[in-house]
Amino acid sequence: MSEKTGETSERATASGSGTREPGPARRLLGALVRVREASILLVAVVLAFYFQAANSAFLSQQNILSIARFAVPYVVIAAALCLLLICGEIDLSVGQSFAFAPIVMYLAYDKLFLVLPLAVLVGLLAVALVGLINGVITVYLGVSSLIATLGMYFLLAGLSVTLTGGFPATPPDTNATTQVLGEYAWSGTIWALVIVVFLQVLLSRTRWGLHTYATGGNPLGSREAGVNVARIKIGNFILCAVLGGFVGIIEAFRISSIDPLAGGPQLVLLCIASAVIGGTALLGGVGTATGAFLGALVLIILQNGFTLQGISAYTFNIILGIAILIAMILNVYVARLRSAGRV
């Protein structure tokens, strides 16, 4: 009973002071379950070794850069979604914000003749508005966020195609801004790491983060304690949409194309899967941005490794499905162990 548990990495590092003497296997299992991030990291490392053994091109500089660049949108969106999931909500439309923000930016630049940094800002403001609308519909009108953001998903998908006429557009020519925002080979990766660190610090070191956990863990109790639950939820909806849109702009500059169809279901579903594999509880109260980041990394490594081995995308989906099921079963199992005071 006296052992510490941790859903935050900070607390998870503290050692327990149990009185029983469990066997080494059980102790290892307990440690893995307690330090969720470490177990996912272990999976990522094991996978990397396996793929390297199978194909020595896996850890080549070229392929590492490829993984690092490809993972950027997934990592950022998974970590951003994680905050929303922790406070008990979800945003299915974040993939569409990913596609929508660069389109608005492009129109502001191309049609309104704004300078690029200002056009980027307009794009981000547009998705901030999307997040605000998602939040207000959920919090004040009482529509489940699953439904509210599903509606927003289709609305944005339609808008994106309408605004571009259905064809990809080409982002502005190379300059300092476009270099910083994704054209330079490592810029996306640097942004992604900065954002994940920012979100993790926000979660485990600030009042906003603590109130996000409290809101998801006990919404009524948090309200009774005076936590502004509405503000926390709406704020996290906006944060999620803005980060989704921001990484969409980065991706547009990286691939030099603004694709109105970039926000398909695969993106958001993979990111939700990443967060869940990373230990985020879909019912709220538990999760870390670091976990979501590692969850996304594992999925990207799997996808990349299979591609190198020439295994089809269908097989990847089978593995992904199994991974999600195992992660969910593990979540339930951990919750049971915890409530029984055994971990």
Next chain:
Amino acid sequence: MENGNGSDFLRAEGVVKDFGAVSVLKGVDMHVKKGEVLGLIGDNGAGKSTLLKTITGFHRPDGGRILIEGKEVSLRSVSQARSLGIQTVYQDLALVNELSVFHNMFLNGELTVGPFLNNRAMKEKTAQYMEDMGVNIPSIDTEVARLSGGQRQAIAVARAVYSDAKMLLLDEPLAAMGAKEGALILDLIQRLKEERGIPMILIVHNYAQVFDVCDRVNLLRNGRIEFDKPVGETSVEELTEIVISEYRKARQGN
């Protein structure tokens, strides 16, 4: 009932609260003097919790006035009531299972350094509060989900007490407790009353406990305070009789 005077900390006049077509509070007149502990009793569903939540800004009243230290207030939020020093321990305790003891202790009153949480200071203070109150918990890093009912209650009371409370509202503070843990909380209430003179409203079910710590008893019935006596002028028997007669009437009505 006495007229309003300077010795009242809190005064409710004709407070009305409806939930749609259901009228829960139909004009509650109530007052709590400085340093006084008021016991609030009433049948299940009489609206005791609603009354507390209306006083603390969780619900907005649909009519009537609430005065604190003689000044009319219009509370829009729990945070606003807190800033006036009114602290509540809710029946469900308002604890977050997933958070540690010290984070729960400072929920919405966190200590910070710049934008960051000052976890060390919160841990130190929580340990000190627990010691002062004589509460035994395994560790202040423990998630509250792992604590017993009494330990959880003690944390909720401590949270309210140690946030500069000028007034405490306790909704069934002894509900989930064994005799030993209940005695701990009653001792704590007694000490707060004697040492700090904090006025309190206590919702209680066990009338014997009322007489241990309360100065005065109010009965909430039919959306109004229908009974108001100092504990010296009433007895467990009288209170029980009031409630029993209510049941009799109800059964005859059937």
